[in-house]
Amino acid sequence: MAVGRYVLTADVQLAAGTPATVTAGDPGTGGAAGFGSAPTTGGPVWPATLRKGQVIMLDPAGPLYALITGANLRAFIDGQDTAGHQGLAN
Numbered sequence: 001m002a003v004g005r006y007v008l009t010a011d012v013q014l015a016a017g018t019p020a021t022v023t024a025g026d027p028g029t030g031g032a033a034g035f036g037s038a039p040t041t042g043g044p045v046w047p048a049t050l051r052k053g054q055v056i057m058l059d060p061a062g063p064l065y066a067l068i069t070g071a072n073l074r075a076f077i078d079g080q081d082t083a084g085h086q087g088l089a090n
Contacts, residue, residue, distance in 0.1 A: 001059045002060070002061075003057050003058065003059050004060055005056075005057055005075075006055070006056055006076055007055055007073070007075075008073060009071075009073065011049065011052050012068050013047070013048075014049070014050065014067055016044060016046050016047050055076060
């Protein structure tokens, strides 16, 4: 996984993902039915709003990158985006 740092160029609304079906005893499904929580099939656990200018870390091959879409992201530029306005540096 190659994680990159990105800056949002627009507000993005993310709908909650659909809980995946957990099958008791199947590896990779989140455990036996009734224990813990099931993973989601894309999207966060609850609805989320990401704000313009927010810095986020993403795997460009991951599902969250696909939900946000590359059109709403730009690469983080060190020196320009570390001005301290969001408490990232300084």
